[in-house]
Amino acid sequence: MRRDIINTAILWFVLTFLAELLLPNFPFPIQAAQEAVFSDESFRVLLVLGMPVFTFVVAVLAYSLWKFRARGDTLEEGAPIRGNSWVSGVWLAVTGGLCVLVIVHPGLTGLAKFAGNPQAQLVVKVTGKQWAWDVEYPAQGIVHASELVLPEGQRVEFQVTSSDVLHSFWIPAFRNKIDAVPGTVTRMYVTPNKIGSFEQDYNLRVQCAEICGAGHAIMSMPVRIVSAQDFQTWVQTQAPPTDPVKRGELLAKSQGCTACHSTDGSPGVGPTWKGLFGEQETLADGTVVTVDEAYVRESIGNPSAKIVKGYNDGLMPKNFGTTLKEGQINDLLAYIASLK
Numbered sequence: 001m002r003r004d005i006i007n008t009a010i011l012w013f014v015l016t017f018l019a020e021l022l023l024p025n026f027p028f029p030i031q032a033a034q035e036a037v038f039s040d041e042s043f044r045v046l047l048v049l050g051m052p053v054f055t056f057v058v059a060v061l062a063y064s065l066w067k068f069r070a071r072g073d074t075l076e077e078g079a080p081i082r083g084n085s086w087v088s089g090v091w092l093a094v095t096g097g098l099c100v101l102v103i104v105h106p107g108l109t110g111l112a113k114f115a116g117n118p119q120a121q122l123v124v125k126v127t128g129k130q131w132a133w134d135v136e137y138p139a140q141g142i143v144h145a146s147e148l149v150l151p152e153g154q155r156v157e158f159q160v161t162s163s164d165v166l167h168s169f170w171i172p173a174f175r176n177k178i179d180a181v182p183g184t185v186t187r188m189y190v191t192p193n194k195i196g197s198f199e200q201d202y203n204l205r206v207q208c209a210e211i212c213g214a215g216h217a218i219m220s221m222p223v224r225i226v227s228a229q230d231f232q233t234w235v236q237t238q239a240p241p242t243d244p245v246k247r248g249e250l251l252a253k254s255q256g257c258t259a260c261h262s263t264d265g266s267p268g269v270g271p272t273w274k275g276l277f278g279e280q281e282t283l284a285d286g287t288v289v290t291v292d293e294a295y296v297r298e299s300i301g302n303p304s305a306k307i308v309k310g311y312n313d314g315l316m317p318k319n320f321g322t323t324l325k326e327g328q329i330n331d332l333l334a335y336i337a338s339l340k
């Protein structure tokens, strides 16, 4: 028994040593905000503290499996062990103590860091809806931005809400996230600290993190972090374009249409928009219709009225008829008609 304890202790020590040696190489995703640094620090503390507990369980299990395995085909049972209050007492005290410790640090201390200073330099309003993000910059007069552009080094307050069901606003490169709840506004503060874009790293995107229906997985939006100066330039270019086709193009992105509909003929969740106008469309019930303005208008406002053959009903959101204004639908029509 004494020998077994010593062997297990050696195994535990070796496993812990190796694990702690490998920990600094843990593959964290890109950190693009001060909050990501706090979050990863906390995660590291938890790993360092939790690893010996994990390796202890693995060492005892692995050693017992190997040492006390059945030899031959004897079916005799070993002597029963009826508890050992000393061992369970020490185990409870150590793991209980560790739990209390991590609740205080990095738990409470980390939450305080995350909450931080509520004095933001930039306010961004975010509305989640099935299945896209609508982003507004009230002070800059920007509505329906097609990407989330943020200035490096400035504290941003996100005012998050939802127009239908529960969503969760999450940018993996920032780590923190907040629920988007219909009827109320939740707030999240972030200080981006690295210039970059979605094209460089896919963790720079808004991603819904609360299952919200069939389109949940495609409910994302690119994020771009730029210098404070480039941010000002971007703000100036965001005045709505005078060309309805251009306005329609931006709208198709910000409303999430192009997540399902390609504009170059490639396949997607929904039919491509390339060459849609004038096309002979075969419907699920076998009838053939010529695509004109009235058909497209109906497809947007009431997608279930006519289902395109080979596609599923119920995927395309049914509320565009009420959430989009008449002018916006006209812009979308102009854009779709331009895709020859």
Ligand code: HEC
Binding pocket: 131, 215, 252, 255, 256, 257, 258, 259, 260, 261, 269, 270, 271, 272, 276, 281, 291, 296, 299, 300, 303, 304, 306, 307, 308, 311, 312, 313, 314, 315, 316, 317, 320, 332
């Ligand atoms: C979650 C995926 C999804 C989103 C987002 C989406 N659609 Fe659709 N859409 C579909 C599917 C699937 C169909 C085919 C089934 C049907 O006819 O309803 C479709 C059909 C259409 C059609 C008829 C196409 C044809 O070939 O006859 C039009 C027009 C259309 N959508 C426009 C839009 C517009 C405009 C938006 C954005 C405001 C949008 N869709 C957003 C999935 C989507």
